[in-house]
Amino acid sequence: MVDLSVRLCGLRLQNPVIPASGTFGFGKEFAELYDLNCLGAISVKGTTRAPRFGNPSPRIAETPAGMLNAVGLQNPGIDAVLSEELPRLRRTYRQPIIANISGFSLDEYVECCAKADASPDVDLIEVNVSCPNVHGGGMSFGTDPRMAAEVTRAVKAVCKKPVCIKLSPNVTDIAAIARACEEAGADALSLINTLLAMRIDIRRRRPLLANRTGGLSGPAVFPVALRMVWDVYEAVKIPIIGMGGVSSAEDVVEMLLSGATAVQIGAANLQNPWACKEIAEALPALLESLGVTKLKELIGGAH
Amino acid sequence: MNRAVFTIESNASLTEAVFRMTLCGDTSAITAPGQFVNIALAANYLRRPISVCDWEPGRLTIVCKVVGRGTAQMSRMAPGATLDLLLGLGNGYDMAPSGERPLLIGGGVGVPPLYGLCKRLIAAGRHPAVVLGFNTASEIFYEDEFRDLGADVTVATADGSCGVKGFVTDALPEAYTHFYACGPEPMLRAVCKATLTSGQLSFEQRMGCGFGACMGCTCETLTGHKRICKDGPVLRKEELLW
Numbered sequence: 001m002v003d004l005s006v007r008l009c010g011l012r013l014q015n016p017v018i019p020a021s022g023t024f025g026f027g028k029e030f031a032e033l034y035d036l037n038c039l040g041a042i043s044v045k046g047t048t049r050a051p052r053f054g055n056p057s058p059r060i061a062e063t064p065a066g067m068l069n070a071v072g073l074q075n076p077g078i079d080a081v082l083s084e085e086l087p088r089l090r091r092t093y094r095q096p097i098i099a100n101i102s103g104f105s106l107d108e109y110v111e112c113c114a115k116a117d118a119s120p121d122v123d124l125i126e127v128n129v130s131c132p133n134v135h136g137g138g139m140s141f142g143t144d145p146r147m148a149a150e151v152t153r154a155v156k157a158v159c160k161k162p163v164c165i166k167l168s169p170n171v172t173d174i175a176a177i178a179r180a181c182e183e184a185g186a187d188a189l190s191l192i193n194t195l196l197a198m199r200i201d202i203r204r205r206r207p208l209l210a211n212r213t214g215g216l217s218g219p220a221v222f223p224v225a226l227r228m229v230w231d232v233y234e235a236v237k238i239p240i241i242g243m244g245g246v247s248s249a250e251d252v253v254e255m256l257l258s259g260a261t262a263v264q265i266g267a268a269n270l271q272n273p274w275a276c277k278e279i280a281e282a283l284p285a286l287l288e289s290l291g292v293t294k295l296k297e298l299i300g301g302a303h
Numbered sequence: 304m305n306r307a308v309f310t311i312e313s314n315a316s317l318t319e320a321v322f323r324m325t326l327c328g329d330t331s332a333i334t335a336p337g338q339f340v341n342i343a344l345a346a347n348y349l350r351r352p353i354s355v356c357d358w359e360p361g362r363l364t365i366v367c368k369v370v371g372r373g374t375a376q377m378s379r380m381a382p383g384a385t386l387d388l389l390l391g392l393g394n395g396y397d398m399a400p401s402g403e404r405p406l407l408i409g410g411g412v413g414v415p416p417l418y419g420l421c422k423r424l425i426a427a428g429r430h431p432a433v434v435l436g437f438n439t440a441s442e443i444f445y446e447d448e449f450r451d452l453g454a455d456v457t458v459a460t461a462d463g464s465c466g467v468k469g470f471v472t473d474a475l476p477e478a479y480t481h482f483y484a485c486g487p488e489p490m491l492r493a494v495c496k497a498t499l500t501s502g503q504l505s506f507e508q509r510m511g512c513g514f515g516a517c518m519g520c521t522c523e524t525l526t527g528h529k530r531i532c533k534d535g536p537v538l539r540k541e542e543l544l545w
Contacts (some may be wrong), residue, residue, distance in 0.1 A: 022517070029515045029533070033304065045518075053521070053528060058509040060519035062349045069511060074518040074528065218348055270512035271343070271350065273389070274306070 002284045003294045006040070008239055008262050009162030009187045011096050011123055013040035016252060016295065017280040020243050020266035021046050021100035021126065021166075022071065026085035030269075031092060034277045041096040043190075043264060044085070046128050047116075048101075049108045051077035055133060056210040061199045066218025066245065067267055068197055070133045070211035073102050078112045086121035096123035100166070101155075102131055103141075109151055114158040126241075127155055130168030130193035132215045139193075142168040145180035152184035164188035164241060167232075169221075170196045174228050175235035182236045189232060190241035190264065192225045218267040219245045226258050233259025233300055247275070249282035256295070257302035304391050304514055305332035309363065311384045314377075317444040321412065322378045323356070323366045326386065330358045335395025336420035337485075337505055337537050340365065341513035343387040347373050350389065352513050352532070354485070354505070356415035357422060363390075366415040366445070392513050393536045396420050396503055401429055402480025406502075407454070408471050408494055410436040410486025414445055416505060417485055421454050432479060433457070436471035436490065440464035472497040482540075495545055502540040506531050 004015035019030070021043040027036055036042065054074030061068040075081065078101075086097060099116040103109035109127060116122045129142030129151055141147050142165075152165055165181045167174060169192035178189055194215025199208040207213070225244025232240055242260025246252060247268045255263045268275040287295060309328030316322045333355060340363070341350040351373040357364040369375045380386075396416075401424055409417045414435055424431045433454045437443050439462045449456045458466030459474040467474040471486070472493045482502035484494045491504045508531040511519035515533030522529055524542045529535055 023512075025516050025518075053523060054518060057520065057522065059521075060349070060509045060511045060517070062347065064348075066348055067511065069517065069519060071518045071521075074521055267348075270517050271348065272306075273304070273512070273514060273516070 002287045002292065004283055006261050006296050006299070008241070009124060009164070011041070011162070013096065013262055015040045015280050015283060016256065016262040017276050018043055018098070018241065018262055018264045019269055019276050020264035021128070023266040023269045026081070027089045027093060030273060033273055036093045037095060038277050038280050039095055040262060040280070041098055041124070042089070042093065043098040043100050043126055044081070044089070045075050046073050046100045046102045046131065047075050047078050047081045047112065048073055048103060049078055049112055051075065051080065058208065058210055061208045061214065063197070063199065063216060063218070064220060066216055066220035068199060068209060068214035068216055069194070070209045070214035072133045072211065073131060078115050082115060082119045082121070086119060090121045097121055098124045098126050098164070100126045100128055102128040102134070104134070106151060106154055110154050110158055113155045113163070117159040117161050122161065124162050124164060125155070125159055126164045126166050126190055127151065128166045128193070130166050132168070132170060132194055132196045132213065133211060139168050139170060142177065143171050145176050148177050149180040149184035152181045152186050156185040162187035164190050166193055167191040168193050169224060169228055175231045178232040178236050182238050186238060188239045188241060189236065190243065191232060192221070192228050192244045195221055195224065217245065219247055221245045222247070222251060226254055229255060229258045229260050233303065249279050249286045252279060252283065253286065253290070253298060256298040257300070259300045259303065261299055304389055305329065306387070306389050309386050309388050311380055311382050311386065312362070313382055314380055316378070317366065318442050321366060321368045321444050323364065324377065326363045326365070327361060328363065328388070330360060330363050330390065332391030333358050334391060336423055337396035337416045338391060338393045339513070339536065341389040341392055342377070344373050344376055347376070349511065350513060351377070352392070352510050354416040355419060357419040368412040389513060393532060394534065396483055396505070396537050398424060398427060400481050400501060403429060404478065404480050405429055405431045406476065406479035406482040407431050407433045408482060408484040408486070409433070410471055410490040411438070411442070413486030413490070413505070417483060418445060418448060420483055421449060422452055425452055425454065432476050434459065434471045434474050436486065438462065492545055495540055495543065498540070503537050504540060504543070505536045506538060507536070
């Protein structure tokens with residue numbers, strides 16, 4: 001019998017598989033397909049203070065081995081998320097729920113995180129300082145070590161629950177940002193958010209996305225994500241949630257070996273809505289074939 | 304929604320750019336005309352959303368136009384090959400408000416989903432009028448198929464090479480009880496202006512997932528944000544912001 005459980009900021013995850021924010025809504029569409037209790041945790045849709053429509057269409061484009069999105073944080077706002085979406089998810093789902101908070105000002109991060117912290121339906125708060133698809137917020141907080149530390153410190157001051165900072169890959173030295181967040185009190189780090197990218201329609205001679213740029217995800221970014229998790233693991237002591245193009249149980253093992261304690265799965269859910277369930281189910285046999293009895297022994301195992 | 308592997312039974316071109324594919328597999332997840340399937344294709348990351356033209360237990364017909372790499376790949380696939388489909392996607396057309404004489408308006412590659420609708424309206428004892436619009440005579444497809452169902456069919460071509468010269472809005476009948484439309488957005492806008500009754504319109508958008516998870520295809524309506532893939536692709540004329 002293989003033990004798949006990991007500990008993340010004092011939470012016990014029965015396995016390391018977590019659907020990534022923005023690819024799983026609030027779980028509703030997937031709960032119609034399978035029992036979500038097979039997941040390690042769920043990171044729900046990125047949430048802001050006010051409801052947001054997001055960016056104009058088209059918001060989606062295909063790329064070699066991946067996709068671009070420029071959804072732009074469409075969400076019903078923190079109050080509706082906490083009063084409607086999460087209680088509905090909690091009615092059938094008993095594993096940890098990760099709230100994902102975005103903002104356009106320090107104030108907004110603090111207010112939303114404090115509300116999420118007070119909710120009985122939130123177990124961990126993931127602070128998104130890395131959304132590439134909104135202007136005047138999001139990624140601008142996560143590309144400068146000083147700003148990232150400032151957000152971390154402000155949010156930590158109002159949260160009793162563990163706080164995980166979600167980092168952007170669109171930086172020259174992700175380890176420096178990671179260290180700044182750790183020093184400011186972050187309990188964990190999740191990485192990577194999407195890579196800033198674009199496509200052009202050769203007939204119209206215009207960017208394919210209405211937002212001009214979008215975030216690249218999918219298998220194309222997996223090796224980049226793996227390298228960044230490696231670099232951050234070398235730089236900090238706090239746990240890492242690894243993500244970026246993870247599409248199979250083998251990818252999960254690579255992420256763990258690179259230094260991740262748990263793994264988020266994003267774009268794969270859009271291509272195969274059963275991806276998280278299938279990956280979680282494939283882990284025991286894969287670990288057995290690798291001669292591993294406790295999954296947590298893999299964490300950082302390639303260093 | 305269901306996921307199933309389908310086997311291509313036939314694949315043939317109807318015009319230079321439009322092809323019809325019939326597929327065998329479990330169609331039980333399809334509940335209404337106007338729904339779509341999302342097709343996984345080798346070497347393409349995202350699935351391709353394609354409207355259902357017609358279906359019966361064990362068999363599915365799609366008619367699509369080659370518009371890019373994915374549809375070009377599909378047009379060349381041989382019978383016997385298999386495809387991984389998500390199906391039963393979207394809301395589809397609501398037949399309840401059709402009335403005695405519904406009007407079906409299709410433009411170009413928007414024509415296919417109206418066929419499955421027309422067939423079921425006739426089976427329900429309605430008497431649909433059908434207006435099909437194309438650019439030119441060589442691009443016309445499915446005119447005979449609609450006639451064979453017993454519908455009154457009018458064809459319009461933009462260049463006048465067949466039927467009424469002009470757009471679908473130049474060929475609308477005088478009396479109808481409700482309309483159903485599918486086609487390019489400029490056509491849908493024109494149809495909304497030109498029609499006097501309530502109606503339902505099917506929309507197209509680039510999609511990430513096709514089942515409501517990614518918010519990649521959301522549009523604004525009078526009744527709130529609608530995901531084209533999950534809350535649509537069919538929207539009521541009354542909820543549009545036009």
